[in-house]
Each structure stands twice: as C-alpha cells, then as structure tokens.
Amino acid sequence: MRPRVAFFSFGSCEGCQLQVLSVEDVLPELLSVVEVVNFREAMDDRGDDYDIAFVEGSLVKPDDVAELQQIRARAKILVAIGACACLGGVNAMRNRRPVTELAREVYDGRQDGVFAALPDASPLSSVVQVNYEIRGCPIDRIEFLEAVRSLIAGTVPYVPPFAVCVECTLRGTPCLLERGIPCLGSVARAGCNAVCPAYGAPCEACRGFHEVPNFEALGEAFFRHGMTRTLAAEKLQLFNNYREVREAWEQAVPSSSAT
Amino acid sequence: MDNEIYRLPRERLDSLIERLARDYRVVGPVKQGATWMWTDVRPGMPLALDYPTTMLPPRQFFAPMRETLFRYHRGDDGRFAFEEPAGERPFALLGVHGCDLTALRVLRAFHESSCRDRLVPGRLDRSFVMGLACWTPCLPESFCRDMGSLESESPASLYVWDIGGVLLVKVQTARGREIMRDVGALDAATPDELVALRKRLRTRPEAFPAQLQFAPEKLATSLKAAESDILWEATADRCLSCGRCNLVCPTCTCFDVGDQASLSGGDGTRTRSWTGCQVPGFSRVAGGHDFRPGRAQQLRYRIFRKGKYMPERYGMVGCTGCGRCATHCPTHISIREIFLQVGRAP
Ligand code: SF4
Ligand code: SF4
Numbered sequence: 001m002r003p004r005v006a007f008f009s010f011g012s013c014e015g016c017q018l019q020v021l022s023v024e025d026v027l028p029e030l031l032s033v034v035e036v037v038n039f040r041e042a043m044d045d046r047g048d049d050y051d052i053a054f055v056e057g058s059l060v061k062p063d064d065v066a067e068l069q070q071i072r073a074r075a076k077i078l079v080a081i082g083a084c085a086c087l088g089g090v091n092a093m094r095n096r097r098p099v100t101e102l103a104r105e106v107y108d109g110r111q112d113g114v115f116a117a118l119p120d121a122s123p124l125s126s127v128v129q130v131n132y133e134i135r136g137c138p139i140d141r142i143e144f145l146e147a148v149r150s151l152i153a154g155t156v157p158y159v160p161p162f163a164v165c166v167e168c169t170l171r172g173t174p175c176l177l178e179r180g181i182p183c184l185g186s187v188a189r190a191g192c193n194a195v196c197p198a199y200g201a202p203c204e205a206c207r208g209f210h211e212v213p214n215f216e217a218l219g220e221a222f223f224r225h226g227m228t229r230t231l232a233a234e235k236l237q238l239f240n241n242y243r244e245v246r247e248a249w250e251q252a253v254p255s256s257s258a259t
Numbered sequence: 260m261d262n263e264i265y266r267l268p269r270e271r272l273d274s275l276i277e278r279l280a281r282d283y284r285v286v287g288p289v290k291q292g293a294t295w296m297w298t299d300v301r302p303g304m305p306l307a308l309d310y311p312t313t314m315l316p317p318r319q320f321f322a323p324m325r326e327t328l329f330r331y332h333r334g335d336d337g338r339f340a341f342e343e344p345a346g347e348r349p350f351a352l353l354g355v356h357g358c359d360l361t362a363l364r365v366l367r368a369f370h371e372s373s374c375r376d377r378l379v380p381g382r383l384d385r386s387f388v389m390g391l392a393c394w395t396p397c398l399p400e401s402f403c404r405d406m407g408s409l410e411s412e413s414p415a416s417l418y419v420w421d422i423g424g425v426l427l428v429k430v431q432t433a434r435g436r437e438i439m440r441d442v443g444a445l446d447a448a449t450p451d452e453l454v455a456l457r458k459r460l461r462t463r464p465e466a467f468p469a470q471l472q473f474a475p476e477k478l479a480t481s482l483k484a485a486e487s488d489i490l491w492e493a494t495a496d497r498c499l500s501c502g503r504c505n506l507v508c509p510t511c512t513c514f515d516v517g518d519q520a521s522l523s524g525g526d527g528t529r530t531r532s533w534t535g536c537q538v539p540g541f542s543r544v545a546g547g548h549d550f551r552p553g554r555a556q557q558l559r560y561r562i563f564r565k566g567k568y569m570p571e572r573y574g575m576v577g578c579t580g581c582g583r584c585a586t587h588c589p590t591h592i593s594i595r596e597i598f599l600q601v602g603r604a605p
Contacts, residue, residue, distance in 0.1 A: 174293045213500075
C-alpha cells in the first residue's frame with residue numbers, strides 16, 4: 001500500500017510547498033509511490049489519516065502549538081521542511097525584541113487584524129519530536145524526492161554532514177572571502193550545491209550548520225579577509241537566531257564588540 | 260630520447276591543439292574570473308604558458324570529482340542487471356607543471372596499490388600530457404623546489420620550456436614524437452638555444468628560495484617525533500573543517516561511494532565522488548562509529564599522510580609543494596609552515 005502523505009504549513013512563505021509542486025516531471029512517478037491526502041497548496045480534499053507529515057514553517061501563533069501536536073499524534077513520521085521549520089529561520093529574527101514593541105512598529109499601532117503571537121518564533125523541534133529534516137530556504141526539489149525515496153525504502157534520508165565550501169570547491173567557485181564578501185559557507189551545512197556563492201552571493205547558512213562548525217575560526221577567517229567578527233555575528237542572525245541555534249555561535253562571535 | 264629537444268614556434272601551438280583534438284579532449288589552464296581552471300581549449304584560444312597554478316588539480320581528469328561506476332536495473336524477475344558507462348574520450352592536458360606531474364605519479368601509485376583500481380590507471384594510460392617548466396613560483400605558498408617536484412618532467416609525452424621566442428620541446432614518448440611529426444615540428448633545437456636553456460635552468464633555483472631547512476625524506480622521522488605535539492591542537496583551533504585543503508590537493512585520493520536510486524528503488528546509479536580526511540563525516544563508518552574524531556586528529560592525519568604514510572607505502576612524498584591547500588584555506592593553515600615547524604623540533 002502506498003504510504004499516505006500530508007503537507008502542513010505554519011509561519012512561512014509557503015515557498016517550500018511550491019518547491020514540492022515544482023517536481024511536475026516526476027509527479028506521476030511520485031504519485032505511484034505515495035498517496036497525497038492533504039496539500040493545501042495543491043488540492044481541496046483534506047484527509048486526517050496519514051503516515052508521513054511534511055511540515056513547513058515555524059511556530060509563530062499560540063494556536064500553532066496544539067495544531068502541530070495533533071499532526072505529531074497522527075503521523076508516524078514527521079519531517080520538518082525548510083529553514084523555518086528546522087531552525088526557526090528568518091521568523092526568529094524577531095525573537096530578541098518584545099512582540100508588543102514589534103507590533104507597534106510594524107503595524108503603526110493599529111490592532112485590527114493583528115493576530116496574537118508567541119513570544120518566540122520557534123522551530124518544530126521546540127514542541128514535538130521531529131524525525132527528519134529537509135533543510136534549506138527553500139528546500140531543494142531533488143533533495144525532497146530523495147528524502148521521499150529514502151522514507152519509502154525505510155532508510156534514513158541523507159543530509160550532507162559537511163560545509164558548503166566542499167560544494168563550492170567542487171564547482172570551481174573561487175572563495176568569496178578572498179574578495180572580502182562575508183560568506184558563512186565554512187560553517188554552513190551543504191546540500192544546496194553552493195548555488196549562492198556560484199552566483200557571487202555569500203552563503204547565509206539557511207541550512208543551519210554542518211556537523212562541526214568552528215565559529216572562532218569563522219571569526220578569524222572574516223578578520224583575515226578584512227571583515228569584522230561582528231559582521232559574522234550579524235550575518236548569523238538571519239537564519240540562525242532561534243535561542244538554541246544561537247547558543248552555538250553566540251560566545252564565539254561576539255555581536256557587540258568591535259573586533 | 261633524452262636528447263630529442265625540438266623547436267616549436269609559438270604560433271604552432273595552435274596546430275598542436277588541432278592535432279591533439281583529433282584524438283583527445285584537449286584541456287589547458289584558462290583564467291576564469293579570479294582563478295585558473297583546467298578548461299577545454301580549442302584551436303585559436305591562446306594557451307597560457309605563464310599561468311600560476313590552477314585551483315583544482317589535474318587529477319579531476321583521471322579520478323573525476325563525481326563519476327558513475329555503473330547503473331543498475333531490477334528486472335521483473337527481481338534480478339539486477341548492471342551496465343557500465345561508455346568509455347569517455349581520453350584527455351590531453353597541456354601545460355602541466357612539475358608539481359602536478361609528480362602528483363600524477365602519486366595518483367598512479369595509489370590506484371595501482373593493494374586495492375587496484377581499473378578506471379584511474381586506464382585513464383592515465385590513455386591520456387596525453389604535455390608538461391611545462393616553471394621559471395617562478397606560482398604562489399607565495401609554493402615550495403615545490405624543496406619537495407623536489409620543480410624539476411619533475413614525467414609522466415609527459417612532451418615537455419616544454421618557454422625560453423622566450425621559440426618553445427623548446429623534449430619528446431619523451433613515441434606518442435609524443437608522432438604528434439610532433441604530425442605538426443611538422445621536428446627541427447632540432449639549435450646549439451644556441453640549448454645553451455640558453457641550460458643557462459636558464461642553472462639560474463632557476465635563485466627564483467625559488469629554499470623554504471625548508473631539510474630534505475623531504477626527513478619528514479617521516481620529523482613527523483614521528485611530532486606525534487603528540489600540541490602543534491596539532493593549536494593549529495586545529497583555526498581549522499573550519501571546510502575540506503578545501505583536501506579538494507584542491509593534487510595528491511588527495513579519497514572518495515566516497517553512494518547510490519542514487521529512482522523513487523521506486525528498482526533503478527539507480529552507483530557513483531563515487533571526491534571527499535577527504537578534513538571533511539566532516541569522512542571517518543564515520545557503519546553503526547555511526549567515528550574512527551578519527553576531532554579536528555586536531557584529522558588535521559594531523561592529513562599532514563602525516565602526505566609526509567609519512569605515503570612515503571612509507573608508495574616510496575613517494577605525498578606533498579608536491581604546489582601551495583594550493585594553504586592558498587585556498589580560509590584561515591591560511593599552511594602545510595609548509597607545519598613542515599617547517601616539525602622539522603625544527605628537536
Ligand atoms: S565562498 Fe563561502 S562557501 Fe564558498 S568556499 Fe568560500 S567560504 Fe566556503
Ligand atoms: S582548508 Fe583550512 S580550514 Fe578548511 S579544512 Fe583545510 S585546514 Fe581546515
């Protein structure tokens with residue numbers, strides 16, 4: 001029997017679901033191995049009986065928590081997809097300031113239509129057990145298909161344990177740091193085929209960190225290439241600002257000192 | 260064939276490329292943005308005879324970054340059928356420096372050792388290599404002279420000295436002579452040209468100041484003495500485990516093997532791709548066990564492999580002194596400096 005698959009979305013741009021939809025060319029093959037019972041971006045029917053739940057987005061509203069817990073209770077396997085779900089992502093940039101202050105600033109004091117927000121935007125793993133993660137902002141369609149294949153085969157989806165630099169080097173991309181561009185690739189987890197550096201844009205570590213990130217050395221690499229350690233800290237806040245993620249680098253790359 | 264040194268007028272390089280293109284996929288150093296890369300060259304493209312070294316080493320043409328070993332398909336009877344990829348066109352590499360020629364010998368030694376590989380030695384046999392003499396160090400980190408690779412002239416069918424004006428080409432194989440004959444370049448170098456060449460070779464070492472104070476053969480013993488040195492910890496503190504040093508190294512040989520299966524699992528491809536001892540996950544085996552955990556141990560291993568294990572196993576030092584790893588390391592961890600330090604240690 002084909003495993004039943006459902007997709008859910010929390011605070012996010014829903015770009016990861018769009019990536020899933022972009023697999024048109026293999027859609028028939030995909031649908032021959034799984035049955036999709038819930039996918040708001042793509043269909044009207046809603047089913048509550050599923051084996052694998054793919055969940056994008058971070059938890060931002062009080063209701064999100066119970067909703068996610070319900071998904072967890074129903075799914076045999078819960079897969080977090082995308083930076084928001086895996087790391088807290090860009091939503092967690094707001095975490096260092098009180099919600100009321102932000103609401104005032106962003107909505108100019110108006111309260112109509114502004115929903116209640118959790119004090120921290122957080123990754124799924126802050127509330128439930130996540131079985132697997134497909135990282136990236138957005139996720140990569142090939143990686144998604146590979147994860148589906150692994151899950152059907154009963155194996156663990158592969159996540160590269162190494163740095164973006166590996167992919168950069170194999171593509172023949174000269175290191176951006178050498179041009180004084182603040183790249184986080186050396187601490188960031190690979191899997192994207194180093195697409196940003198290939199086009200001259202620094203890696204923002206949207207997939208979080210590789211297995212053994214060395215943030216002191218990152219600070220040193222920035223410094224050696226004429227950039228401040230503070231800049232490294234500022235860059236790290238874009239995707240990796242959720243409390244527990246932040247703890248990994250906060251001590252090593254100070255965000256306030258001038259070095 | 261030692262005395263077979265011929266004249267190749269610079270403008271005939273084009274005919275050489277044209278001739279080689281009949282039998283080979285011709286590649287040479289081409290500048291791409293800020294770096295030099297091995298790239299396809301066609302007649303009409305100027306061949307750089309004064310390039311500093313390329314970022315990625317020539318081993319990519321013999322042990323590709325990622326290569327398909329075979330495809331598999333499960334038939335209706337449940338049995339697997341295997342299919343090997345069709346043989347590719349052999350490569351002709353133009354302008355390979357002494358360090359990289361040395362590395363090709365290391366590559367062969369590794370792939371012909373106890374676990375003999377079929378593919379890599381085969382490609383080395385079928386390819387055509389034109390070596391190129393260097394007159395100045397490629398990079399501030401180059402120490403090829405110390406490692407004895409500056410003067411390396413093989414394996415190469417042809418070996419070129421650019422003495423300004425005409426190119427002098429030494430023919431080193433029958434295939435090399437055949438190619439030179441086909442491009443009509445079998446005029447022997449004149450006595451004056453040979454004198455000029457000898458003079459340049461005599462003064463060349465001045466451009467390559469010695470960096471190490473000891474012979475590379477001494478490395479193995481020096482490294483043994485440095486076995487428990489805090490040097491490894493201190494240096495590893497600066498290491499990002501980014502793996503660039505492995506990937507740009509011309510003598511790194513490690514690879515990873517994996518399957519890419521279709522959604523239903525019945526068809527797939529088995530590939531191997533480059534990896535290295537500084538790449539996270541490299542030393543993790545079945546069951547999750549990591550047999551060489553920790554940055555310091557991993558860094559130490561890389562240096563030991565180049566300076567000690569490879570000489571012990573293959574009779575060749577594993578570092579050619581090309582300078583790539585230090586140049587491309589984001590925190591500039593220099594194998595030259597490490598060698599220097601362990602060599603100095605009492
Ligand atoms: S550009 Fe970024 S990802 Fe690429 S090698 Fe440099 S630090 Fe690593
Ligand atoms: S290139 Fe430098 S920082 Fe990166 S793994 Fe090698 S030694 Fe470490």
